[in-house]
Amino acid sequence: MSFLGIAAITLVVIILFQISKAGEILGELGGEKESVDANNRFQANMFLGVLVFGLIGIVWSAVHYSPMFLPEASSEHGVGIQNMYFWTLVSIVPIFFLTQILLFGFSYFYRKDDRKTSFFFPESNKLELIWSLIPAVVMVLLVTGGLRQWLKITGPIPEERLEETLTIEATAQQFKWDIRYSGKDRKLGPRANRKMTAENPWGQDWSDPANQDDFIPTEIYLPVNKPVMVKINSLDVLHSFYLPHFKVKMDAVPGIPTQFWFIPTKTTAQMQLELDNPEFVYELACAELCGKAHFNMRKEVYVVEQDEFDAWAAEQESLYSKFVKPAKSAEADTQEQENEKNEKEEGIKKTVSSL
Amino acid sequence: MASTDINIDAHAGHDHHDDHHHEHETNFFTKYIFSQDHKMISRQFLITGIIWAIIGVAFSVLFRLQLGWPDETFPIFETLLGKWGEGGKLNPEFYYALVTMHGTIMVFFVLTAGLSGTFSNLLIPLQIGARDMASPFMNMLSYWFFFLAGVVMFASLFVQTGPASGGWTAYPPLSALPSAASGSGLGMTLWLTSMSLFIVSSLLGGLNYVATVLNMRTKGMTMMRMPLTIWAFFFTAVLGVLSFPVLLSACILLIFDRHFGTAFYLSDIFINGEILTNSAGQIIEGGSPILFQHLFWFLGHPEVYIVILPAMGMVSHILATNAKKPIFGYHAMVYSIMAITILGFLVWAHHMFVSGMNPFVGSVFTLFTLLIAVPSAVKVFNWITTLWRGNINFTPAMMFSIGFVSLFISGGLTGIVLGNPALDIGYHDTYYVIAHFHIVMAMAAGYGMFAGIYHWFPKMFGGRMMNDNLAYIHFWVTFIGSYCIFWPMHYLGEAGVPRRYFSFAEFQFANGFEDLNVFISVASIVVFFAQFLFVINFFVSIFNGKKMKGLNPWGSNSLEWTTPADAGHGNWPGKIPEVYRWPYDFGKDGYEYIPQTVPDKDLKPITSSERLPSR
Numbered sequence: 008m009s010f011l012g013i014a015a016i017t018l019v020v021i022i023l024f025q026i027s028k029a030g031e032i033l034g035e036l037g038g039e040k041e042s043v044d045a046n047n048r049f050q051a052n053m054f055l056g057v058l059v060f061g062l063i064g065i066v067w068s069a070v071h072y073s074p075m076f077l078p079e080a081s082s083e084h085g086v087g088i089q090n091m092y093f094w095t096l097v098s099i100v101p102i103f104f105l106t107q108i109l110l111f112g113f114s115y116f117y118r119k120d121d122r123k124t125s126f127f128f129p130e131s132n133k134l135e136l137i138w139s140l141i142p143a144v145v146m147v148l149l150v151t152g153g154l155r156q157w158l159k160i161t162g163p164i165p166e167e168r169l170e171e172t173l174t175i176e177a178t179a180q181q182f183k184w185d186i187r188y189s190g191k192d193r194k195l196g197p198r199a200n201r202k203m204t205a206e207n208p209w210g211q212d213w214s215d216p217a218n219q220d221d222f223i224p225t226e227i228y229l230p231v232n233k234p235v236m237v238k239i240n241s242l243d244v245l246h247s248f249y250l251p252h253f254k255v256k257m258d259a260v261p262g263i264p265t266q267f268w269f270i271p272t273k274t275t276a277q278m279q280l281e282l283d284n285p286e287f288v289y290e291l292a293c294a295e296l297c298g299k300a301h302f303n304m305r306k307e308v309y310v311v312e313q314d315e316f317d318a319w320a321a322e323q324e325s326l327y328s329k330f331v332k333p334a335k336s337a338e339a340d341t342q343e344q345e346n347e348k349n350e351k352e353e354g355i356k357k358t359v360s361s362l
Numbered sequence: 363m364a365s366t367d368i369n370i371d372a373h374a375g376h377d378h379h380d381d382h383h384h385e386h387e388t389n390f391f392t393k394y395i396f397s398q399d400h401k402m403i404s405r406q407f408l409i410t411g412i413i414w415a416i417i418g419v420a421f422s423v424l425f426r427l428q429l430g431w432p433d434e435t436f437p438i439f440e441t442l443l444g445k446w447g448e449g450g451k452l453n454p455e456f457y458y459a460l461v462t463m464h465g466t467i468m469v470f471f472v473l474t475a476g477l478s479g480t481f482s483n484l485l486i487p488l489q490i491g492a493r494d495m496a497s498p499f500m501n502m503l504s505y506w507f508f509f510l511a512g513v514v515m516f517a518s519l520f521v522q523t524g525p526a527s528g529g530w531t532a533y534p535p536l537s538a539l540p541s542a543a544s545g546s547g548l549g550m551t552l553w554l555t556s557m558s559l560f561i562v563s564s565l566l567g568g569l570n571y572v573a574t575v576l577n578m579r580t581k582g583m584t585m586m587r588m589p590l591t592i593w594a595f596f597f598t599a600v601l602g603v604l605s606f607p608v609l610l611s612a613c614i615l616l617i618f619d620r621h622f623g624t625a626f627y628l629s630d631i632f633i634n635g636e637i638l639t640n641s642a643g644q645i646i647e648g649g650s651p652i653l654f655q656h657l658f659w660f661l662g663h664p665e666v667y668i669v670i671l672p673a674m675g676m677v678s679h680i681l682a683t684n685a686k687k688p689i690f691g692y693h694a695m696v697y698s699i700m701a702i703t704i705l706g707f708l709v710w711a712h713h714m715f716v717s718g719m720n721p722f723v724g725s726v727f728t729l730f731t732l733l734i735a736v737p738s739a740v741k742v743f744n745w746i747t748t749l750w751r752g753n754i755n756f757t758p759a760m761m762f763s764i765g766f767v768s769l770f771i772s773g774g775l776t777g778i779v780l781g782n783p784a785l786d787i788g789y790h791d792t793y794y795v796i797a798h799f800h801i802v803m804a805m806a807a808g809y810g811m812f813a814g815i816y817h818w819f820p821k822m823f824g825g826r827m828m829n830d831n832l833a834y835i836h837f838w839v840t841f842i843g844s845y846c847i848f849w850p851m852h853y854l855g856e857a858g859v860p861r862r863y864f865s866f867a868e869f870q871f872a873n874g875f876e877d878l879n880v881f882i883s884v885a886s887i888v889v890f891f892a893q894f895l896f897v898i899n900f901f902v903s904i905f906n907g908k909k910m911k912g913l914n915p916w917g918s919n920s921l922e923w924t925t926p927a928d929a930g931h932g933n934w935p936g937k938i939p940e941v942y943r944w945p946y947d948f949g950k951d952g953y954e955y956i957p958q959t960v961p962d963k964d965l966k967p968i969t970s971s972e973r974l975p976s977r
Contacts, residue, residue, distance in 0.1 A: 008606050010618065020898075023895065025635075025834060026831050026832060027829040027831050027832050027899070029831060030461065039691075043755070046756065046830075046834075046905075047754070047755060047756050048759065048833070050756035051754075051756070053838065054628070054764070057838075057842065059411070061845065064647065064854070065849065068850065068853070069851070069853070072743050072853040072856075072878070073848075073853075075857050075874055075875070076853070076856035076857050077402075077788075077856065077857055077858045077871070088784050088785060088787065088788060091784055091785060092784070092785055092788075095778065095782065095785065096781055098778075099775045099778055099779070102771075102775065103772070103775055104770060106743075106746060106771045107771060107772075109746050109750075109766060110745075110749070110767055110768055110771070111764075111768070113749040113750050114749060114756075114764055115751065117685070117749060117750070117751060117752045117977060118754050119753050119754055119755045120753060120755065120976060121754075121977050122975070122977055123753060123974055123976065124686075124753060124949050124952070124973065124974040124975070124976050124977070125685060125687040125751060125753040125948060125949035125950045125956065125977060126687070126751035126752075126949065126976045126977050127687070127688065127718075127948070127950045127951075127976075128687070128688070128690065128750075129688040129690065129691075129692065129946065130688075130690065130691050130692065130693065130694070131690075131691070132693075134743075134747070135694045135740065135744075136689055136742060138739065138743045139736055139739075139740055142735060142736050142739040142740075143736050145754070145776075147734060147735060149778065149782060150728055150729055150732045150782075152780035153732075153783060153785065154725050154728055154783075155782050156731075156784035157721065157725065157728070157782075157783045157784045158721070158722075158725065159726065160784060160787070161721035161724075162721075176923065180632075181542065181633075190852060196710060199630075200630045200631070200632040200637055201630065201632075201637045201645055203632055203637070210839075223813065242631070242632040242633070243535065243539070243542060243631055243633040244534075244535045244536040244539070244542050244633075245533055245535065245536060247716065247791065249791075249860065251592075251858030251871050252858075252871070252911045254787055254788050255787070255789070256716050256787050256788070256790060257716050257718065258716055258717050259718070260650075260651055260652060260718045261628070261629060261630065261631050262628070262631070262647065262649065262650065262651070262717055263629070263651075263652065264632045264646075265648060265718035274609060274960055286870070287870070288870060288873055290869055290870060291827060292869055292871075293860075294790070294791040294792075295533075295791060296458070296528065296529045296533070296536065296862045297536060297542075298458075298536060298542055298543045299454045299455045299458065299527075299543065299544075299864075300454065300714055301458075301862060301863070302454075302860075302862075302863035302864045302865050302866075302868060303865075303868050305868055305869060308669045311782050320516025321827060322832075324451055324870075326900060332438045339496075355819055356430075357581065360366040
């Protein structure tokens, strides 16, 4: 193997050496000026050829791969974002084609001609003004459009929809997501990292009844067409709560709670039909480098009708019943035994004292 | 050192050199190693930069092997990486180390030190008409701090727990907690040490460049007669001097959080089954990871302009020289460099739209980010107009300069998409971003570096030229190949595929791109090997390159071509030339080119009947 490798490298070096000499020799044969002219013609032709094939390649590949792009967004704001992107492309794609064509076109047309001289054209304030103002105007339009969307997306949930908003808490850690639901009382109970123990793995404050119906399921279920407020936090390092199909992304920052709200508009079943893919499932991923298994923080997301969501929620076991009740009943048993023992002792004492 | 030293003593420029005699006595060490001559220092920066480029790009080939063929075993992993590549499989921890090191090496060691360090050093004194830099001693120190930074970074590759692996952006808490990632142990300590030394090197260089440009221009060289290369290097140095110290402060605070129990970036962390406490048993709280991001990107954004501006300056100069036409809109080019510099300080948080910072703050940054597109657009239009009705000679440097403009257009336009925060929600931390910054940095800035090397090689290496044939093959394979690598990444980004993923198999939405990833990986291997055409050409030409005929092989107007081929210390053996015009009189009054040193009175008028027709 290594002999072949050495032989290959030697061959390559010899070829390179010959190539490097070839130009010199041709130059000496045909004359310096002729070889310069020949080279200029060749490079100019290459620019033209690469321009044509390059643009064709770009258009073809974009068309070929576009079915694999994310489909129409499954959230209200996501559709707005895609619309904004369409208009952004309308602004920049023509510029791309125009400037690349002029760049390579001029290179081709204005390759050196010894019978001519270049046109001395150092400046034109008019041109500078035109091509400063037009981009400036386009940028202002893009900025105002973009900011209008951004402030809506990062602003509060509209008043009239607060009532039906589902609030969930997404906690990231190396290397998984846990999504806590608020249960029937629609209130997430208070918790703290510093209260986390083996018996109380989420550090919940059990004295607050709001905690007693909270549950953490294995998949995320969301009711369609209802606002979801995701309260995002992290236990250890930076992560990022990323739902690609809903155009949702917000970093999970240890020590600083963040949030993102959105309204899912297409059920999983609907997507499976639309994409003609019965295996399709929405996914939650991490989008901020968080260590060696950053690429593997996955959870499945199911968007369903309200009644299916309610049924699913009713089936979930609360953290309280998982961790506190068994402990409490074990405690209660020992407490009962203690009480019985005390009563016996008291009884004996009374009996003795009465003797 | 004023510009009036030209008329008398050829050695006047040596006043501030303590140890220099009239006879220029130097020994091997003071000539080649601890040289204070700006030309030698520029060669040191360049060769060190080329070595780091080979290492940095090799790392990318290694991780592209993983991404292209995730199920294969590659013996090279075990050979090169030992326990990190056991059984021919790349350990994910080391994948992240490779990605981190690749970014760090390429951005800082290659595209900052290797680009600015080389060309600011080479060209500032030569093009403004100075004997050397304002402080040759500080200049020498700037190289040796860079060298030292490199030694420390290189050492970090070999430590037991692995080199830094939290991304070149080094965000805490991942980079602050050794228990969060193997590379956040000793590897990260060495990374921070190396970066601190590197920042010192950059500051020493930058201060020198600013002082030299402002104070040491020769007679007649007004600011508005400086080549655009100098304007670019000048503002690059201003950017560096004002922003690198902030990165240093970010690193120092991180060192404190890592080793001295502080909480600048850390708060309420639960890791390894317990809440993080300091040595006194107190819970570490109150810090903000977002603070690091602000401090990092306050440098990080100007840094990308530090990378691109020198390339822009050189491309402007080379396009004009080879099209034999003035750079179009010289004043507009200067003002746009100025505007990019100023605005460059006001856009950093566009890297942080979804970091959890106040969204309103994000809005302010959006405005400035889209504004900065305007001077960039002006530059592109001016470059294209420079070619219009020119008479173009396709030297290798010219090829790379034209390629630069193409890449800057492609990469710059996607910057407009990413600068919009609503759109950024979808694209942040996906391959769309990787496509954008590689096209502008790896490609455009890298091409500027190649253009500069091919063009100014005779100035660096005693009048020798690099071989043209190898150069043209190098250009075309690199140009076509690098578009093949990075253009498809836009499609991955459109599919929402996240960056910094060791594998795409775990997610349905990231599946299905196996063929495309193979294509990208194959292209990256081809482009990597094509660079050896350049490397071999470079090193062999130093000793064997054809010597240039005359002093000015490219028909350039700027001062550097008026020194002898083997210019020694002090550059001009006699008086420093005086300057009478700007550097872009090409095709004027019938002259193909008019050097800056030629006064009008020395020009023989060419009658209109004698003149060639213009294009």
